[in-house]
Amino acid sequence: MPKQDKVPPSVIGRLTKYLTYVQILCSDGVGWVSSRELAERLGLTSATVRHDISHVNFSGISKRGYETEGLQRVLAGMLGVDTTWNMVVVGAGNLGCALALHEDFGRRGFNICGIFDNDPGKVGNQVGALVVKDMRELSRFVRARQVDIGVIAVPSAAAQAVSEAFVDAGVKGLLNLALAHIVVPDDICVVDSRIVASVMELSHALKFKANAAN
Amino acid sequence: MPKQDKVPPSVIGRLTKYLTYVQILCSDGVGWVSSRELAERLGLTSATVRHDISHVNFSGISKRGYETEGLQRVLAGMLGVDTTWNMVVVGAGNLGCALALHEDFGRRGFNICGIFDNDPGKVGNQVGALVVKDMRELSRFVRARQVDIGVIAVPSAAAQAVSEAFVDAGVKGLLNLALAHIVVPDDICVVDSRIVASVMELSHALKFKANAAN
C-alpha cells in the first residue's frame, strides 16, 4: 500500500458520503457515476467532488466519470472499512445498548466485542450477544482483545474519566457521544458525535429563522 | 430581542461547547471564566474563544473574564435552549427508542412527544411514556402538536422518504442519524449526526497513523 498523504478532515467527512452513495449505486448495478451526479445527490459542487477524489488514489475517465466498483473499493480502503476493528462501548444505558445492538456496525467491519458499566445494577445484564461487564475489567479486556476503538456513551459528567480509562488501557481511537468535550493526549484520535449538541444547532437555526422573518 | 447577525456554523458548533462547560461552572458555583481557561478545557486557542464570543451579545471584563451566569444565559438564548421544542422520532428501532428515552433532551427543553414506525410489529409498543404510532398518522400528529424538529432514526434506505414525510407535514428542522445524505428544500434545516460515518472517520485516522508509522 502506498503511503497516503494527509487528507484534510473536511474531505474525510465527505468521503464517507461518497462511499455510502457509491455503495448504493454498486448494489443497484450502476457502473459509472459523474462528479456532477455525486454533487447533486450529496449537496455539493462538482468541483468539490473532483477535488476531493483527487486526494484518493483513483482516476476517473473523461466523459464517463468514475467506475463505481473501483471507487467504492478505494474509498473503503482509505476509510478503513475493508478491515475489522474491535470496539468497546462504555455505558450500558439506552444509547450504549442501542449501539451495541446496531447492525450497521458489524456489517461494515466494526465489531463491538464488549460493553461495560460501573453500575452494579447493570453489570451482568444481557445486551444482544454480550453481557455487561464491570468497568474494573475494562483494562484487561482491552489488552486481551486488542480493542481499537472506545465508545463513550455515558453522561457528560463521567465522560472525561471514561476517556482516561480507555487511554490508560491503550485504546487509540475514541468516539465521544457525550455532550462534554474530552481532553486526551496528542496521539489519541477523538471523533465527536454529540447528538444533543446537534439538536442545539438545529434549535439555533430554527430560532434564527423565526427571528429573521419578523 | 435584538435581531441577531448570522453566525457561521463553525462558531455555532463551538457555542454548544461553551454552553456545556459554562453550565458546569455555574452549577459548581464558579462565577468567572477566562478565554484562556475555556480554550484549554475545550481544545481551542484563546483568540478563537474571544472571537466566537464577540458574535454573542455579551461582554467580558478585562482581568476577570466572563461572568458565568450571564454567559450561560446569553448562550442558552442564542442556541434556543431557553425555549421548549417539540420533537418527533421516526424509527422505533434500538437507536430511535434510545433517543426517545434519553433524559438529556427533556432536561434541556427538547420535548420528544411522539415516536413513529411503519412496521406493524412495532406500532403499539410502549417506549417509556410513549406508544409507537403508525407512520400514516405522522402528518396529522405533526400539525396538531406543532412539531418543530423531526429525528430520522431509520436505516439509510428509508431516510430520504422519511425526510420527505417530515417536510410534507411541515417540520422545519431535521436531525439525520442515518448514514445516507438527505436532500431537502432550501428552507429546511438539516443537521447530521451520522454515527457510523463518525466511526469511519476514526478508522481512517487509525489506519493512517499505522501507515505513517511504517
Place this chain on the structure above:
DNA sequence: TAGATTGTTAATCGATTAACAATC
C-alpha cells in the same frame, strides 16, 4: 469528430490565529 467530463491551477472565500491597544 464533437461534446462531455476529468484533473488541476488559480482565484475567491471564509475561518483561525497573532498581535496589541484599550481597559479594568
Place this chain on the structure above:
DNA sequence: TAGATTGTTAATCGATTAACAATC
C-alpha cells in the same frame, strides 16, 4: 499603579469554487 485580560484588527492559513486545458 502594574499586570492581566478583553475586543478587534490585520495577517495567515485552509477550504471551496471557477475556469479551462487535456482527453476520452
